[in-house]
Amino acid sequence: MKRLLATVFTLLLISSGMTYAEKITAINDTWAPFISPDLPGQGIALQIVRAAFKEQGHEVEMTFVPWARSIKSVKEGRVDILVGTWWTKERSTFLNYSDDYLVNNIKFIKRADDSFEFDGLDSLNRKNIGIIRDYGYDDEFKNAVNFKKIATSNLINNLKKLTHNRIDLTLEDEIVARAFIKNEAPELKDKISFSTTPLSSNTLHITSGLKNPKSKRIIADFNKGLEKIKNNGVYDSILKTNGLM
Template sequence: MAALLRVLALLGLLLALNTAQAEKLRLVADSWPPFADASMPGGGLATVIVTTALRRAGYDSEFEQVPWARALLGVEEGRYDVLINAWFNDSRTQIGAFSAGYLSNRVRLLKRKGDPLTFNSLNDLYPYPIAVVRDYAYSPAFDADQRLQKIPVRNFSVAVRMLAAGRVGLTLEDEYVARYFLQRESRSVRDHIEFIDPPLSENPLHILVSLKTPQHQQIIAGFNRAIDEMKADGSYERLLKHYGF
């Protein structure tokens, strides 16, 4: 009888693990094309990479697009399991576990054409109001510098229109994202905006798995392993080329 009970307990444990693995992970992101956007094929490059890697690690998933602040709060509260496109900062380790970086983002400053601004250090930016997307992390030094005049806005489109209208002196964004949105702005906006060299930072892109999600560390380990396998077998590179990277 004791042996039978041990077998039944083991079967129950295996069934519970398989059930947990079979449940769909709730993925979330804001609209951030070309990396994440529900209107793009596959939900954008980051969405496709993440869902593919998780599937290879044994996890089915479903994706929901919400504003950034709601996505972050949802991960904190456990309403979502995985934020698919997070830059690292210390405060976010209180709500989730970070994967290894799976993409790289180059953050660049933008100004109005003809403005005599040069950028060599953060000190050069102090005189200028800077439109920043609310709750985004850009770089540890930039985020922590209280002397910068940061003007929170809802998204990059709002920021760049404020910049073109002269309501702020600067804004900033990942270069691919900025170019994607500028192509969709009117000529009165895009023809009056230019990038500043050098880049502010280069940030690896991670998934952030809610600490309230069971087995969050196992999910991270499986994701990291799957990304390494995708890079080794060439499927990662094929996805980059498909999205024009």
């Protein structure tokens, strides 16, 4: 009898379009103010992602580890989603992408006394540019050979190299970089400035590994939830609370 009732309930859920409540495992590196264990709701991006999944009855369980380990875990299907991912052609071969939920303006960071302004890749000729290993920079930028790209594991390393004249430029989402400097390295505030023109404007997505058998359903549920919170005002409320509107 119990088995029969369970089967009937399952059929009712399917016919009504309801979804099963599920725990979604998520992973990412710390990337304040979008993703951080030290911020309200663990950051703007996680507030949006959790709200979208909540609309579908799902709970998000978050783990913070370095980026290279994060993307490997999702690629191999051991964790359900990366919270914040930029699109690249390479990543699309092993990740399913959601609809975008934020936009990041990636700008060059220079020393405060540097008159440099970004005006296309030719303006980077013979520059030494600090990048972060395995980040999803614009493909044209990654493939360019008219400047040198020097990889490290995080933003603070690049900022220190920049202010000590060991590199000419670095780059990061402007909101992320300003938040990091304000909270973690305020002594650098007056030592750096940002280019006016961004290298790129990158849309932000959650992603799930193609090897994960739940991948398509997870992404579909997120997209449905995202549409709902955009329609019911929750999305705009999150942006306003975090000073993005």
